[in-house]
Amino acid sequence: GESVGLHLPTLSVQEGDNSIINCAYSNSASDYFIWYKQESGKGPQFIIDIRSNMDKRQGQRVTVLLNKTVKHLSLQIAATQPGDSAVYFCAELTGGFKTIFGAGTRLFVKA
Amino acid sequence: GAGVSQSPSNKVTEKGKDVELRCDPISGHTALYWYRQSLGQGLEFLIYFQGNSAPDKSGLPSDRFSAERTGGSVSTLTIQRTQQEDSAVYLCASSLEFTYNEQFFGPGTRLTVL
Numbered sequence: 430g431e432s433v434g435l436h437l438p439t440l441s442v443q444e445g446d447n448s449i450i451n452c453a454y455s456n457s458a459s460d461y462f463i464w465y466k467q468e469s470g471k472g473p474q475f476i477i478d479i480r481s482n483m484d485k486r487q488g489q490r491v492t493v494l495l496n497k498t499v500k501h502l503s504l505q506i507a508a509t510q511p512g513d514s515a516v517y518f519c520a521e522l523t524g525g526f527k528t529i530f531g532a533g534t535r536l537f538v539k540a
Numbered sequence: 541g542a543g544v545s546q547s548p549s550n551k552v553t554e555k556g557k558d559v560e561l562r563c564d565p566i567s568g569h570t571a572l573y574w575y576r577q578s579l580g581q582g583l584e585f586l587i588y589f590q591g592n593s594a595p596d597k598s599g600l601p602s603d604r605f606s607a608e609r610t611g612g613s614v615s616t617l618t619i620q621r622t623q624q625e626d627s628a629v630y631l632c633a634s635s636l637e638f639t640y641n642e643q644f645f646g647p648g649t650r651l652t653v654l
Binding site for chain 1: 544571573575580581582583584585588590596598599631633635640641642643644645646647648
């Protein structure tokens with residue numbers, strides 16, 4: 430499939446290492462923050478979300494951290510696998526259904 | 541059941557022509573969203589529909605863009621008098637009303653305007 434973005438920031442990690450993908454957001458009134466994964470040629474897929482009144486949330490092999498003081502969101506992927514190679518987007522919901530996506534980070538996992 | 545489907549998967553058109561892109565959401569999902577993704581860019585919000593409420597059209601880039609959702613299900617995004625800068629992947633997503641934080645995306649329609 431075709432890449433979804435040729436000029437995205439890229440993070441390259443070794444298989445088995447942990448990955449940390451960062452995102453800065455602008456609206457302090459956002460209710461929800463979400464991480465999506467987009468593989469080449471496909472639509473984005475929901476990974477994990479966090480409400481604005483939380484600092485940390487864990488899923489299977491993924492953890493999202495929210496630092497409201499500096500408006501920073503991160504996604505940590507434990508024991509990164511080749512199947513994790515994709516573009517990762519953070520997104521925010523600011524009241525209602527309108528979702529604003531960040532620019533995305535390409536994760537490349539080296540076997 | 542099936543996920544979100546979109547048609548066509550690819551559309552090539554000439555500048556100035558009108559195009560219609562179709563989205564079939566997941567059955568039972570009351571919210572439907574359209575996004576545009578240009579090469580090298582993130583997802584740009586265009587419009588969303590939720591139940592019988594008036595749609596939020598705040599992301600539509602110009603009056604050449606419009607969208608309808610008939611019967612609370614299928615949606616059509618129409619672009620009139622297409623321009624080359626309209627070339628992008630158009631993504632549709634749907635969600636349940638109270639879990640709108642989790643949207644399910646279709647595979648997108650790749651639009652190329654020559």
